[in-house]
Amino acid sequence: MFNHGWNNYMQHAYPEDELNPLLCTGRGSDKANPSNIQINDVLGDFSLTLVDTLDTLAILGTQEQFEEAVRRVIDTVSFEQYNKVQVFEANIRALGGLLSAHILATDPTFKKNNIPWYTDDSLLHLAVDLADRLLPAFNNTPTGIPFPRVNLGLAQVPPTETVETCTAGAGSLILEFGVLSRLTGDPKYERAAKIALHALWERRSSLNLLGNVINIQTGHWIHTASSTGAGIDSVFEYMLKAAILFDDQVYHDMFNEAYRALLLFVRDSSGYLYRNVHMGTGSLMSYWIDSLSAFFPGLQVLHGDLDTAIKNHLVYYHIWRKYHALPERFNFHDKTVDLAFYPLRPEFVESTYHLYTATKDPFYLEVGEMVLEDINNRTRVPCGFASIGDVRTGRLEDRMESFMLSETLKYLYLLFDTEHEVNRMDANIVFTTEGHILALPMKYQQNSKNVLHLERDYKQEHQNSQQRKRKFVALGPLNTCQRYNPHKTHYTVSPNILDMSSIPYQPHIDFAAEIVGMPVMDQVLSKYGICQSPIGGSYEVKFSSSPDSEAQTIREAVINYGFEQMVHQQHRSQNVLSMLNTYLIKSLSGLKMDFVARDKTEYIVKRG
Numbered sequence: 001m002f003n004h005g006w007n008n009y010m011q012h013a014y015p016e017d018e019l020n021p022l023l024c025t026g027r028g029s030d031k032a033n034p035s036n037i038q039i040n041d042v043l044g045d046f047s048l049t050l051v052d053t054l055d056t057l058a059i060l061g062t063q064e065q066f067e068e069a070v071r072r073v074i075d076t077v078s079f080e081q082y083n084k085v086q087v088f089e090a091n092i093r094a095l096g097g098l099l100s101a102h103i104l105a106t107d108p109t110f111k112k113n114n115i116p117w118y119t120d121d122s123l124l125h126l127a128v129d130l131a132d133r134l135l136p137a138f139n140n141t142p143t144g145i146p147f148p149r150v151n152l153g154l155a156q157v158p159p160t161e162t163v164e165t166c167t168a169g170a171g172s173l174i175l176e177f178g179v180l181s182r183l184t185g186d187p188k189y190e191r192a193a194k195i196a197l198h199a200l201w202e203r204r205s206s207l208n209l210l211g212n213v214i215n216i217q218t219g220h221w222i223h224t225a226s227s228t229g230a231g232i233d234s235v236f237e238y239m240l241k242a243a244i245l246f247d248d249q250v251y252h253d254m255f256n257e258a259y260r261a262l263l264l265f266v267r268d269s270s271g272y273l274y275r276n277v278h279m280g281t282g283s284l285m286s287y288w289i290d291s292l293s294a295f296f297p298g299l300q301v302l303h304g305d306l307d308t309a310i311k312n313h314l315v316y317y318h319i320w321r322k323y324h325a326l327p328e329r330f331n332f333h334d335k336t337v338d339l340a341f342y343p344l345r346p347e348f349v350e351s352t353y354h355l356y357t358a359t360k361d362p363f364y365l366e367v368g369e370m371v372l373e374d375i376n377n378r379t380r381v382p383c384g385f386a387s388i389g390d391v392r393t394g395r396l397e398d399r400m401e402s403f404m405l406s407e408t409l410k411y412l413y414l415l416f417d418t419e420h421e422v423n424r425m426d427a428n429i430v431f432t433t434e435g436h437i438l439a440l441p442m443k444y445q446q447n448s449k450n451v452l453h454l455e456r457d458y459k460q461e462h463q464n465s466q467q468r469k470r471k472f473v474a475l476g477p478l479n480t481c482q483r484y485n486p487h488k489t490h491y492t493v494s495p496n497i498l499d500m501s502s503i504p505y506q507p508h509i510d511f512a513a514e515i516v517g518m519p520v521m522d523q524v525l526s527k528y529g530i531c532q533s534p535i536g537g538s539y540e541v542k543f544s545s546s547p548d549s550e551a552q553t554i555r556e557a558v559i560n561y562g563f564e565q566m567v568h569q570q571h572r573s574q575n576v577l578s579m580l581n582t583y584l585i586k587s588l589s590g591l592k593m594d595f596v597a598r599d600k601t602e603y604i605v606k607r608g
């Protein structure tokens, strides 16, 4: 799938920003309609998809493809383009792409991807060039919160530019800007992004909630809905990931407080739904959840809040089952679609990947398979993958956003390639909100205090935050123990062993189905309360009794289960149950089996 998307982009679209998969052409900025921000916020005429895909090539392409793409970027990409783009989009897609590729090409942690001929840091120089064009967004803003857009070629904020920005846009810069500062030794990028994030956080409500849109001049909230979705989403991600990448407790405290508030007010009482609520009162503001918020369970995994993540993810799972994609907005009141498009977004598979990595529950592999098949079946066209315009009818639209290659297919690939080095690394790598891999060698982690002189300014803030935290200690779901058990045996480890701790056997899954308005899944337990597994396949038990014993004294059993044959030798076991205990141990209601005698020594399990 990746090669199909990538090769078609290179063949039909490069050097333009994006592929039009239906017309088999390229697409750049919309010069005819400058106010078309759906396009112009993202496409600035700098081969966006190429830049955004660099580290995906390193992960799932060949080293040759990666090196060739790096060479192309160095030789052909320029940010001196007189287009107005969104600072956030340019940061996460282009700056993040460049930094990630630079790190992979040079950092010994990623030995396999290091590029011997890459010796002059050209990607880093390009990153500096881009960031210098974005920095003017931070000028003339009394709050420190940046303007949302700049003209790249002029390196200026256009005079008529709006002074209203979404929270995610202003608060999701610290990873890329921070890494750039650490790698270049120039603190100005990290400083600007850090001030912006703190400026947003200082304006949180008394409930510790952030709003959706803020005026950068006055610092007043324009749109007061708080959520984990569009307009806010990645600000939480950047708090936690900055804490990890830069080893910085201040960000961790910020995230902890923000997260606690989300659980208390944005999450509903069922524990499954994360809604739009008023930041000042916590009251419900709408009946929809959006597809962007499907990333949040992945962040909850990173935070270690696994049970909570599992529930949250199941809601999106059922929405996906219902529409074979995620509609942009789903109305949980009417249990219908509010906005019906699906532009090949990664968020659901991103969470699925993190949940599988943490739990090793094969359920998440099945979810990944479902997503993969749906995307492949519904969106693959001869020249690439097309966005779905309406998930109910399957109507396609002529756009393949760059995140299809940089994120969606990267997470899908890493979900299944469990042995990939990125999945096995013991390093503080993070995925940015665009799925770019960032890592900082130790020597870069601790220098923030000396370089930035910001800690003093925020010391008081930190103390206040600690005090607030202490007030809440007794309340918190954060302080509860998770049920995470990394040594669980799943049938990825022992093929075909039925593991009833797996998600499909938990009541969670049916509860989430109710919320979405889906029928409950195929019943795993029958109306008799017994497990009907395996559904299909042969299931046969042969056993022989010792000549002098009662029928139920087992000496040896052969169990044919599905395609695997397992032989259990158990001398002198007491009865069938103890013999089968090794086989089916997780049943909640006990084990019940009906046998039919084939002959004196062979029995077939009729039902069990």
Ligand code: DMJ
Pocket (backbone or CB within 6 Å): 092, 234, 292, 345, 346, 347, 403, 407, 433, 434, 435
């Ligand atoms: C991506 O560009 C990023 O994941 C961003 O954080 C949100 N939107 C898209 C994907 O949906």
